[in-house]
Amino acid sequence: MNVTLVRICGVDDVPEGEVRRFELDHRPYAVVNLGDEGFRIVDAICSHAHYFLDEGDVDADFETVECPKHGSTFDLNTGRPRTLPATQPVEVFPVKVENDDVMIEVAEE
Amino acid sequence: MTQTTKTGFDEEALAALPSPAPFVETLRKQAFDEFLALPIPSQETEEWRYTDLEGFDLDLRPFAEGGQADNLDDVPDEILAAAGAVGERDGLQIQRNSEVVVTHLAPELKAKGVWFGDLDRAAADRADLVERYLHDLVSTERSKFTALHAAFRSGGTLLHVPRDVRVELPIQTLTYLDADGSAVFPRTLLIADEGAEVTVIDRYVSPGLERALSDAIVEIHVGAGAHVRYVALQEYGDGVTHLAVQRARIARDASLKTLGVAFGGTLSRAEIEAVLAEDGASSEMLGVYFGDGVQHIDHRSIQDHIGSRTSSDLLYKGAMRDRSNAIYTGTVVIEKGAHRCDAYQTNRNILLSESARAHSVPNLEILTNDPTRCGHAASVGPVSDDELFYLMSRGIPEKDAQRLIVFGFFQEVLDRVELPEVRDGLVAAIEDELARGL
Numbered sequence: 395m396n397v398t399l400v401r402i403c404g405v406d407d408v409p410e411g412e413v414r415r416f417e418l419d420h421r422p423y424a425v426v427n428l429g430d431e432g433f434r435i436v437d438a439i440c441s442h443a444h445y446f447l448d449e450g451d452v453d454a455d456f457e458t459v460e461c462p463k464h465g466s467t468f469d470l471n472t473g474r475p476r477t478l479p480a481t482q483p484v485e486v487f488p489v490k491v492e493n494d495d496v497m498i499e500v501a502e503e
Numbered sequence: 504m505t506q507t508t509k510t511g512f513d514e515e516a517l518a519a520l521p522s523p524a525p526f527v528e529t530l531r532k533q534a535f536d537e538f539l540a541l542p543i544p545s546q547e548t549e550e551w552r553y554t555d556l557e558g559f560d561l562d563l564r565p566f567a568e569g570g571q572a573d574n575l576d577d578v579p580d581e582i583l584a585a586a587g588a589v590g591e592r593d594g595l596q597i598q599r600n601s602e603v604v605v606t607h608l609a610p611e612l613k614a615k616g617v618w619f620g621d622l623d624r625a626a627a628d629r630a631d632l633v634e635r636y637l638h639d640l641v642s643t644e645r646s647k648f649t650a651l652h653a654a655f656r657s658g659g660t661l662l663h664v665p666r667d668v669r670v671e672l673p674i675q676t677l678t679y680l681d682a683d684g685s686a687v688f689p690r691t692l693l694i695a696d697e698g699a700e701v702t703v704i705d706r707y708v709s710p711g712l713e714r715a716l717s718d719a720i721v722e723i724h725v726g727a728g729a730h731v732r733y734v735a736l737q738e739y740g741d742g743v744t745h746l747a748v749q750r751a752r753i754a755r756d757a758s759l760k761t762l763g764v765a766f767g768g769t770l771s772r773a774e775i776e777a778v779l780a781e782d783g784a785s786s787e788m789l790g791v792y793f794g795d796g797v798q799h800i801d802h803r804s805i806q807d808h809i810g811s812r813t814s815s816d817l818l819y820k821g822a823m824r825d826r827s828n829a830i831y832t833g834t835v836v837i838e839k840g841a842h843r844c845d846a847y848q849t850n851r852n853i854l855l856s857e858s859a860r861a862h863s864v865p866n867l868e869i870l871t872n873d874p875t876r877c878g879h880a881a882s883v884g885p886v887s888d889d890e891l892f893y894l895m896s897r898g899i900p901e902k903d904a905q906r907l908i909v910f911g912f913f914q915e916v917l918d919r920v921e922l923p924e925v926r927d928g929l930v931a932a933i934e935d936e937l938a939r940g941l
Contacts, residue, residue: 442592475583476575477574478575478607479607481575481584481586482583482584
């Protein structure tokens with residue numbers, strides 16, 4: 395499978411310690427700015443109940459994002475849920491910062 | 504009669520169990536004495552005529568660690584996967600072997616007074632409820648295995664929904680058994696107070712094991728005007744013997760809808776009982792089972808009408824192949840003084856191989872002279888040649904035609920399963936069974 399780097403947003407579009415949602419090809423991604431620890435990108439939709447993770451809170455110390463609806467937290471490095479009720483992971487995407495751009499590695503069609 | 508079989512269930516093992524409250528310790532000791540005194544159920548009794556446990560080896564570990572977890576980092580992937588993607592839930596509890604690993608309940612339900620969690624913790628925190636209701640419906644001395652359960656249970660679930668509280672999303676438990684050579688005692692105590700509404704899903708899962716016992720009890724108290732849905736999904740792997748007793752008491756104008764699913768285990772027996780205790784109570788009892796290999800699947804039901812204008816409707820359907828064996832025995836009882844009751848009981852079996860067997864034994868005990876309706880229907884048979892011929896004459900290959908017929912057979916139950924995620928899971932499980940060959 396071929397992969398390609400695509401610009402998803404600018405580094406200034408996501409304040410430090412926060413998460414924002416961006417779409418590529420109609421798919422929503424949650425981009426998280428962890429400051430010195432860099433950026434993380436995960437599927438923006440909670441694996442439990444289809445709510446947007448970008449509306450939840452980021453914990454920069456534990457590197458997690460919390461679903462605003464039912465409170466499940468997801469590890470931003472593995473996508474694995476850390477608390478119930480979610481039991482399934484969210485997808486995690488490789489990310490690079492080039493100059494002022496946040497780039498996501500996605501599979502080519 | 505004294506138990507002489509070698510067993511891991513001794514006083515030393517009993518003393519090592521957690522004792523969250525004095526009444527639990529008293530109950531354990533009483534039940535242990537009953538366990539020692541009661542014989543293994545014999546096929547000479549009507550209740551156990553079709554299931555042979557006389558050679559059952561009780562040399563099993565009475566307690567197997569599951570590990571408690573502060574968060575899901577400590578929960579293995581296979582257990583999270585077993586919990587499944589089953590849609591939104593208001594609560595979820597995972598038990599591994601003998602221990603509750605992790606529990607979640609929506610904060611807004613906690614605020615409304617809903618209690619959901621580890622039964623051992625509940626015995627300490629909500630002793631008022633647990634002491635009153637534990638084994639209120641299923642007595643400890645009912646059989647050797649209910650006594651064993653009462654003596655050696657650990658973990659389990661209490662769900663209490665206070666008066667007029669409506670729990671919108673299902674609450675689910677997962678019992679994951681992966682300790683070979685062990686006995687586990689899945690337990691659900693569900694109390695829905697007057698006017699409450701709740702849906703509960705109990706799921707039992709294991710990988711294939713050499714040998715293990717799941718000795719389960721479910722007690723459901725449905726208060727006046729309450730509405731409860733209860734689903735039991737038994738998806739154990741080979742090697743597991745699952746013996747379950749599920750008994751419910753349904754009060755005035757209350758309703759209980761249950762679904763029992765049995766796909767797994769080497770021997771699976773479920774006793775499903777609904778006591779329509781007060782006027783206007785209603786019960787729907789659905790069941791789906793699919794046997795293969797040498798599986799033995801035994802269902803035994805009771806619809807006990809005590810109140811007047813009560814109604815019950817049971818529909819159990821199963822498919823059996825290879826050398827598997829299904830038993831259904833059920834009794835509808837219309838008690839004296841229960842007037843204008845409506846009761847029906849249906850069990851149908853489809854045999855997918857010449858060596859598969861199914862026995863269906865429905866019974867009626869009508870002690871009044873004015874039931875609105877009281878009847879039963881039962882059938883056992885192979886795929887209909889006429890139906891097969893009809894489909895094949897329209898160009899459908901034989902295997903595909905058989906699959907369509909089996910799905911059509913189950914559709915009557917599937918159409919009545921109200922939870923979409925449970926219905927979709929059932930369709931997938933039937934697909935999996937059929938994919939292994941007809």
